[in-house]
Amino acid sequence: MQIDERFKRFSKGSELIQSAKTEAVIYTRVSTKEQADNNASLNTQMKHCLKYAEEKGLDVIEFFGGTYESAKDDERKEFQKMLHYVKRKKTIGYVIVYSYDRFSRSGPSGAFISHELKQRGIKVVSITQSVDHSDPSGNFMEGIYHLFSEFDNQLRRDKSMTGMIEKLKQGYWPFMPPTGYTNTNQGKTADEHTMVINTHGKLIKKAFEWKANEDLSISEIAKRLNARGWNIESKRLSHFFMNPFYCGFIVSKMLPGEMIEGKHPPMITKSTFLKVHQNLEKYGGGYKIELESEELPMKQFIKCDCCGNNITGYLVKKKGLYYYKCNLKGCANNRSQKVLHKKFEELIKKFTFDKKLTPIFKKMFLHLLSQRTEVNEESKKGLQVELASLNKKLENAEERFVNNEIDQALYVKFRDKFRIKIHQIELELDNNQNQLSNLEIAVDNCLKIAIELPSLWRKANFSRKQRIQNAVFPEGIYYNRKNDDYRTTRINLLFSAIPYLTGLVEGYKNGDFDFLAKIPTWVVPLGIEPSTY
Numbered sequence: 001m002q003i004d005e006r007f008k009r010f011s012k013g014s015e016l017i018q019s020a021k022t023e024a025v026i027y028t029r030v031s032t033k034e035q036a037d038n039n040a041s042l043n044t045q046m047k048h049c050l051k052y053a054e055e056k057g058l059d060v061i062e063f064f065g066g067t068y069e070s071a072k073d074d075e076r077k078e079f080q081k082m083l084h085y086v087k088r089k090k091t092i093g094y095v096i097v098y099s100y101d102r103f104s105r106s107g108p109s110g111a112f113i114s115h116e117l118k119q120r121g122i123k124v125v126s127i128t129q130s131v132d133h134s135d136p137s138g139n140f141m142e143g144i145y146h147l148f149s150e151f152d153n154q155l156r157r158d159k160s161m162t163g164m165i166e167k168l169k170q171g172y173w174p175f176m177p178p179t180g181y182t183n184t185n186q187g188k189t190a191d192e193h194t195m196v197i198n199t200h201g202k203l204i205k206k207a208f209e210w211k212a213n214e215d216l217s218i219s220e221i222a223k224r225l226n227a228r229g230w231n232i233e234s235k236r237l238s239h240f241f242m243n244p245f246y247c248g249f250i251v252s253k254m255l256p257g258e259m260i261e262g263k264h265p266p267m268i269t270k271s272t273f274l275k276v277h278q279n280l281e282k283y284g285g286g287y288k289i290e291l292e293s294e295e296l297p298m299k300q301f302i303k304c305d306c307c308g309n310n311i312t313g314y315l316v317k318k319k320g321l322y323y324y325k326c327n328l329k330g331c332a333n334n335r336s337q338k339v340l341h342k343k344f345e346e347l348i349k350k351f352t353f354d355k356k357l358t359p360i361f362k363k364m365f366l367h368l369l370s371q372r373t374e375v376n377e378e379s380k381k382g383l384q385v386e387l388a389s390l391n392k393k394l395e396n397a398e399e400r401f402v403n404n405e406i407d408q409a410l411y412v413k414f415r416d417k418f419r420i421k422i423h424q425i426e427l428e429l430d431n432n433q434n435q436l437s438n439l440e441i442a443v444d445n446c447l448k449i450a451i452e453l454p455s456l457w458r459k460a461n462f463s464r465k466q467r468i469q470n471a472v473f474p475e476g477i478y479y480n481r482k483n484d485d486y487r488t489t490r491i492n493l494l495f496s497a498i499p500y501l502t503g504l505v506e507g508y509k510n511g512d513f514d515f516l517a518k519i520p521t522w523v524v525p526l527g528i529e530p531s532t533y
Contacts, residue, residue: 021093021121024058026050027082029065029102042066045098048420052127055417058094083113086122093121099128128424165254167191171263178245180204180267195264203230204240208268211241212275241280247273253310256300256466295322295337297465298344301473304333305480305487313337324479333481340479345454347486348472351495352453353502364501365443365494387425394418446494471495 028045046066053060064082086092095117097103103114103124114124125131167174167190174190177183180201185194197205203225210216210224218241222234244251248266249259296313304311304326311333313324324340326333353361394415401411449456449468457468470476472495478487 021091022058023089023091024053024060024094024096025062025064025082025086025092026053026060026096027064027079027103028098029067029078045102048127049096049098051416051420052125053096058096060096061092083117086117087120093123095122095124097124097126100124100126102126127420130424161254164190168250168252168255169260171250171260173245173250173262173264177264178243179240180246181264191263197265197267200230201267203228204246205267207237207240208246208272208276211279212272215279241276244273253300294462296324297462298324298340298469301466301469301476302340302486303476303478304328304331305478306333307331311479333479335479335481335484341458343484343486344469344477345458347477347488348453348457348469351450351472351498353450353498355451358447358451361447361498361501362443365447365497366440383425387422390418390422390425394422442494446492450495450498 026046026049028042028049030041046063050060052058062085064085065078067078082095086095095103103126117124164174170191172190172193173195174193177193177195180197180203181195182198183193184196185192206228207221207225210221211218216224218234218237222232222237225232225237240246244259245262245264246267247270248262248264250262251259295315298311299313300310302311302324303309307326307328309326309328309331311324311326313322315322322337324335324337397406397411397414397418400406401408406414449471453468453472457465460468472492473488473490474492475490478489479485480487
């Protein structure tokens, strides 16, 4: 029976059946302003993206990016502008990027956005990472590229954090100096910074002296500073009084609870700073230097889910009991140390597994890694053979050009084509090799910790506890007093995979590897919501 064409638009799924769309947009970006000013990388990205579009017969109708935007989250201005454009314009079939980390470095979030675009008939194509979007394994590999971009981000961030923490412990300040100081050696490493006290610094020194010697009110001190030409609010002045940097100490959230003798010149003496706080304490203020307690390892690591402030701790001496508390006035987020520690052990228990399964878990991780990086011997040899063939073709093209067998235009066309493909393969081989070696080390470390995570944390000393909890939750965790439970925002990728793989062990024991390729890469959680996990 012939069906009237006018009725076909009402069939289920008809919106997914689309004619081949050849219109495309190009998105380019770099991470820093310096890279954008240099412009070399942006030009390279644009050149190769245009070349790819020409080879594939795609019509590029719009360009986005062309500037510096961090890809750690997906709220970038140009990125969002591009997404709105392609979703609104129904004729777009492709978003062309130089590599998937140019598109997004947010891991599961980037994979989800790509999947969402795919549902609209729009493919995100990387010219340096070949993926077959018509095949499930190709879509899986794209998801892996997104995850690797986030993992690479984490490695870079951890390396940067380690460097900054080391400088802080040595007494160097690696950030912008506080008001009153000028770094006359900007652009150098922290140990080469030269901190000098500027004009505002001399006035801040006066403010400390007035408070210490005359016990003036903060509003009166602000008036005196205004009379000397510095219009400053009382609230900001209070922040200065709370900062021990001015008496020569360094404190930072990266070193919770620690105070380091700084290398910078102190603006005031330590006795002046303490005198100021003796006076402030008369009115309920003042800076209290709290010694670290082995009983409160989660200070600063836990954040208040109500206000976002770091949670501190204290001891009720009469009862001999420790408590964690949010210090924000009016925020009643206060809980027993015993309760929060027990809940934390319950939380991290989700990332443990039976020690007997260690060999299986390692094989599962490495099997996933080998699929994700495509570095098994067969594929590696295939890439090397293809690379040798392309180099030979490039040599032949050069020889034919020198012998006047082909003209310059034809030579340039083939040369650029071969060079792009050679660059793609070399990049893939290098990246895969580095990623695999780094990830294998990370897997071993992760599994050693995960086997007995709760007891390992419980028995550890103060500093070891902090290292373990930060390894699993790099950005800390939130405590919600109303629900009396934790919420997490980011989990180390390797630990976050353990709950998923635990449920798949039986399939692996039976030799079923296919299930690994069916795990949707965008479902790996960024955090745990207590009510849903």
